[in-house]
Amino acid sequence: xxxxxxxxxxxxxxxxxxxxxxxxSIALPEVTIERPQxxxxxxxxxxxxxxxxRSVGVSPLTIANDIVELTTPGPEIDTITxxxxxxxxxxxxxxxxxxxxxxxxxxxxAYGNAVLGQGSRVxxxxxxxxxxxxxxVGHGRGAILGSxxxxxxxxxxxxVEKEYYINDTxxxxxxxxxxxxxxYQQCLNIDAEMPSDGYxxxxxxxxxxxxxxxxxxxxxxxPEQEAISQLGQLGLEKMINxxxxxxxxxxVSFDVWFSERSLYDNEQYQTAMSLLRQADYIREKEGATxxxxxxxxxxxxxxxxxSDGSPTYFASDIAYHYNKxxxxxxxxxxxxxxxxxxxxxxRMKAVVGxxxxxxxxxxxxxxxxxxxxxxxxxxxxxxRSGDIITLRExxxxxxVDACRFFFLSRSADSQMDFDxxxxxxxxxxxxxxxxxxxxARIASILxxxxxxxxxxxxxxxxxxxxxxxxxxxxKMLLLPEIIEIVANTLExxxxxxxxxxxxxxxxxxxxxxxxxxRNEALTKARLKLVEAAKVVLAKTLQLMGMAAPEKM
RNA sequence: GCGCCUAUAGCUCAGCGGACAGAGCAUCGGUCUUCGGAACCGAGGGUCGUGGGUUCGAAUCCCUCUAGGCGCGCCA
Numbered sequence: 001x002x003x004x005x006x007x008x009x010x011x012x013x014x015x016x017x018x019x020x021x022x023x024x025s026i027a028l029p030e031v032t033i034e035r036p037q038x039x040x041x042x043x044x045x046x047x048x049x050x051x052x053x054r055s056v057g058v059s060p061l062t063i064a065n066d067i068v069e070l071t072t073p074g075p076e077i078d079t080i081t082x083x084x085x086x087x088x089x090x091x092x093x094x095x096x097x098x099x100x101x102x103x104x105x106x107x108x109x110a111y112g113n114a115v116l117g118q119g120s121r122v123x124x125x126x127x128x129x130x131x132x133x134x135x136x137v138g139h140g141r142g143a144i145l146g147s148x149x150x151x152x153x154x155x156x157x158x159x160v161e162k163e164y165y166i167n168d169t170x171x172x173x174x175x176x177x178x179x180x181x182x183x184y185q186q187c188l189n190i191d192a193e194m195p196s197d198g199y200x201x202x203x204x205x206x207x208x209x210x211x212x213x214x215x216x217x218x219x220x221x222x223p224e225q226e227a228i229s230q231l232g233q234l235g236l237e238k239m240i241n242x243x244x245x246x247x248x249x250x251x252v253s254f255d256v257w258f259s260e261r262s263l264y265d266n267e268q269y270q271t272a273m274s275l276l277r278q279a280d281y282i283r284e285k286e287g288a289t290x291x292x293x294x295x296x297x298x299x300x301x302x303x304x305x306x307s308d309g310s311p312t313y314f315a316s317d318i319a320y321h322y323n324k325x326x327x328x329x330x331x332x333x334x335x336x337x338x339x340x341x342x343x344x345x346x347r348m349k350a351v352v353g354x355x356x357x358x359x360x361x362x363x364x365x366x367x368x369x370x371x372x373x374x375x376x377x378x379x380x381x382x383x384r385s386g387d388i389i390t391l392r393e394x395x396x397x398x399x400v401d402a403c404r405f406f407f408l409s410r411s412a413d414s415q416m417d418f419d420x421x422x423x424x425x426x427x428x429x430x431x432x433x434x435x436x437x438x439x440a441r442i443a444s445i446l447x448x449x450x451x452x453x454x455x456x457x458x459x460x461x462x463x464x465x466x467x468x469x470x471x472x473x474x475k476m477l478l479l480p481e482i483i484e485i486v487a488n489t490l491e492x493x494x495x496x497x498x499x500x501x502x503x504x505x506x507x508x509x510x511x512x513x514x515x516x517x518r519n520e521a522l523t524k525a526r527l528k529l530v531e532a533a534k535v536v537l538a539k540t541l542q543l544m545g546m547a548a549p550e551k552m
Numbered sequence: 553g554c555g556c557c558u559a560u561a562g563c564u565c566a567g568c569g570g571a572c573a574g575a576g577c578a579u580c581g582g583u584c585u586u587c588g589g590a591a592c593c594g595a596g597g598g599u600c601g602u603g604g605g606u607u608c609g610a611a612u613c614c615c616u617c618u619a620g621g622c623g624c625g626c627c628a
Contacts, residue, residue, distance in 0.1 A: 038571075047570050054608075085608080087571065130628070172628060197627090288626055299554080299624085306626040313628050342556050343623045368557060369621065409576095410565065414558060415621060422564090429590080431576065437590050445587050497566060497575075504575090511583090511592045552590080 001114075001480055002076060006044055006090060007031045013070040014048070022066045024056055035478075042081070042089035043474065049086040060086025097473045098461040104476060104532040112479040112539055116487055117158030123324060124150050126336035127247065128165040131239040132176040134203055135246050135391040137418050138338060138370040144407040144545070145367055146336045147252040148492040151543045156487035161330075164254045165320065168236060169261040170313060175199065176239075177232030181224070183208035184231055188217050201388060207235055246392050250400060251545045263319040269311070272322035272355070273304070281354045291318070296350040317344075318351050325357045334490065336365045339415070365490055368415035375421045389420075398423040401546045405432035408544055409496040431500050435541065436549050438503040442534040443550040445515050449527050452516070459524030468509040469529060475505045476536045483543070492544075499540045506533050 010031045017023040029051045036045045049064035056063065064082040071080055076096040081089050104111050126146025129139050146162065154160045167173065179198035186192050187208050194200065211234060219227040240257075247253070263269045276282050281292050282304070289305035291314070304315040324333050337344070345366075349359040372379040372389060379389050395403055397420060406423060409431070410416050449456065464470070482498045485491075515526040538548040 034570080036571075037567090037574075041571070045571085050570065050608075060608085083571075085571080167628070170628075286626085290626095303626045308626080310626090312626065317628095339557070339622045341623085341628080344628090345556085366557075366622095371621095414565080417564090429577080433590060434576090437588080441588055441591085448587055493566080500575075507591055508593090510587085514587070516587050551588090 001484075002092075002477075003033050003044065003481060005074065005076075006033050006046070009071055009073065010046055010048055010067060010088070013067045014052075016070045017063075017066050020070075023052070023058070023063065026055060028052065029055070035481075036089070041083065041087070042079070042091040044090040046088045046090075047086070049088065053086060064088050092474075094465060094470055095462055097470055097477075098464045100473060100477055101461045101464075101528050101532045104535055105528065108535060109539060109542075111535055112483050113155050113157065114480060114484055114487070115157040116484060117153065117156050119157065119159050120331040121161070121329070122153055122158045122332040122334060123161045123163055123328075123330045124153070124334045124336070125163045125165055125324075127243075127252070128167070129243065130167045130172050130176075131236055131243060132172055132199055133201055133239070134388070135243055136388050137372050137391055137394055138367075140250065140391045140394065140403065141370050141407045141412075141416075142336050142338065142367050143247055143250055143252045144404050145365065145412055145492060147250075147545055148404075148408060148495070148543065149334065149336075149365075149486075149490060151545065152483055152486045152492060152495070155483055155543060158332075158487075161255045162253070163256040163258055165258050165260065166240060167260050167313070167316075169264070170311075170316070173232070173236065176236065177228050179204055180208055180211075180235040181219075181228045181231055184212060184219060187212040188220065190220075203390075207238060210238070211235065246390075246395075249392065249395055251404065258320075260316050260320070263316060263323065264311075268323050268327065269315065269319040272319045273315075275322070275356075276318070276351075276354055279354055279356075291347075291351065291354075293347050293350045296353060298347055298350055302347055314347075317348060321348065321352055321362070322355055325352065325361065326355065330361075332361055332363065334363045334365065336367060339366055339368045342366055363490065365412055367412040370416055370418050372418050372420070375419070379420075394418070394420065401432050401436070402430050404545055405430070405496060408492055411491055411493045431496070432546065433552075435499045435503040435537070436547065436552060438506045439534060439537045439541065439548045440550060440552045441510065442506070442530050442537070445530055446527070446534070447550075449516055449523075454516070454523065454527065456524035456527040459526075459528040460521060461525050461528055463522055463525040464529055466513060468505075468512045469526075472505050472509045472529065472533060475502050476533060478502075479536055479540060495540060495544050499537075499544065502533075502537060502540065506537070 011028070014023065014028055014031070018025050018028075029048070031046060031048050032051075034045050034047065036042065049060040049067065052063055053060040061082065061084060064086045068080050068082055068088060073080055076092055078091045078093040083089055107113075124146050127135075127139055127143045129135060135143075150160050150162045175195060175197045176199055178195045179200075182192040182194045182198065183204050187205075211231065215234075219231050222230070273282065276291065281295060283290050283292050283301075287307040288303045290301045291304050292301050294301050302314050303312055304318065305311055321333070324330050345364045348364070349362055352362045353359045372394070398406075402423065406418070464473075478498065479502075482494055486494055513526065515530055516523050541548040
């Protein structure tokens with residue numbers, strides 16, 4: 001990538017300056033290259049001399065001049081200039097810029113891909129909602145975050161596996177089973193009482209009705225414990241399928257659906273525990289079994305086995321992470337959790353460390369709360385009690401692409417209001433349509449060219465020299481950097497801003513430069529440009545999981 | 553009490569050590585005899601929550617305080 005080459009260029013020049021005695025022989029700070037926001041400062045800039053001046057005691061301007069004198073720029077660089085108080089600014093040659101159009105067209109859908117990951121295996125685990133109820137908007141946020149991150153990491157050269165962890169055992173599942181049984185009996189006119197810790201949402205009634213309709217009253221004829229278990233498993237399976245189809249609707253897919261229960265069925269839980277026990281991180285006290293996280297700097301220990309001998313969710317998580325790192329040997333594991341799991345991060349990292357794995361290999365992204373509202377009316381999204389607005393209803397109301405874009409456009413760190421009224425009102429005037437419109441517009445131009453039988457394969461891109469053309473190319477060349485940034489920071493929201501910028505620059509170009517005109521040579525050149533822009537736009541939309549429509 | 557997140561233009565949010573702080577929406581004013589006006593061009597609008605500190609340089613880093621959110625279960 002060009003940025004990398006500029007870094008090398010400056011590093012080398014600084015090294016030479018040292019050899020010539022123009023700079024003292026000290027360890028040089030890392031060369032950084034920025035994108036100046038003001039185009040007057042060129043395409044790239046470095047504040048390296050300013051940083052260096054501190055330790056060297058030489059004026060930054062002098063350093064900048066010395067370094068620039070020693071650079072031997074490649075064919076892509078037009079000018080390297082020094083600007084006060086000590087910046088080095090680079091501008092790109094316009095014929096190099098225009099040549100990139102051919103590279104983009106040649107790369108096609110692979111444009112922007114990187115080799116950052118070098119094929120290392122990264123797991124992204126997300127959503128992983130208890131299958132005791134339907135998904136709501138908050139879950140949608142995590143889902144979109146995860147699937148987009150998966151796309152970007154794959155494009156950055158990682159071997160990505162997306163995974164949904166199914167909590168199919170434990171207290172909450174048990175409560176779900178008993179609730180379903182009660183609702184089922186009620187369906188069949190039996191005066192059953194809902195458990196106090198049960199799930200009271202109306203979806204449970206619907207679920208029970210569905211099962212009663214399909215299975216009749218056969219669960220009444222077997223022992224109740226047996227019935228609860230069979231009925232529960234059936235209900236759970238249905239809930240999982242519903243979750244699966246809701247996610248599919250959102251364009252979110254998984255490579256693996258991982259069962260929590262399987263950790264106990266195949267002894268991985270026992271293996272993980274004995275590993276920790278050997279390392280002396282497991283102790284018995286107060287009748288329960290604890291993970292001694294205080295030994296690892298945590299402020300308290302955590303129960304893994306209750307006094308009744310049943311494992312906590314934390315026990316499962318220990319086994320699960322043992323499985324991720326040691327059984328399946330992922331190089332990196334990324335977990336996306338809701339803000340309410342924040343406190344779980346440090347002890348999970350402690351566990352990973354205790355298992356002998358570098359805790360840095362576990363990265364947790366916390367997505368902050370989403371509150372759903374309709375105008376001023378707050379809508380509760382608690383699954384436990386009462387009714388909720390499901391993710392599906394929200395998608396039906398505002399549309400998949402708008403939904404994805406909306407969730408993606410805010411950083412995971414900041415909480416957000418999802419105002420249904422606003423989302424619908426804005427949907428006609430939504431940034432996502434603005435971006436998609438640019439794509440459709442290009443498609444329409446290319447259709448016209450085809451109708452007129454214009455073959456532009458031999459178009460000469462060096463004819464492109466107008467400002468709007470070059471600005472568009474410059475913006476297209478930013479995508480690889482965006483992909484790299486998102487892959488490194490795990491912050492996909494940058495994509496939405498880039499998409500809007502790219503669309504803006506295209507629309508502006510479109511207004512100022514007629515593509516298909518009487519000037520045949522220019523027409524061909526511009527068709528190439530426009531097709532390349534379509535490639536970049538489509539790639540950006542694809543990474544975000546959104547449609548790139550030919551017409552709309 | 554402790555931990556994490558947030559506070560930037562009227563609204564929703566980017567920017568997170570560098571050059572005059574940006575975008576969308578909203579407001580106001582312009583642009584249509586040609587490829588899709590779901591478009592384009594322009595204007596106004598900000599002591600970057602408060603007070604300190606570090607630095608040649610701070611919205612960005614450190615500390616104080618204020619406000620809001622989420623945690624601190626033998627729930628997940």
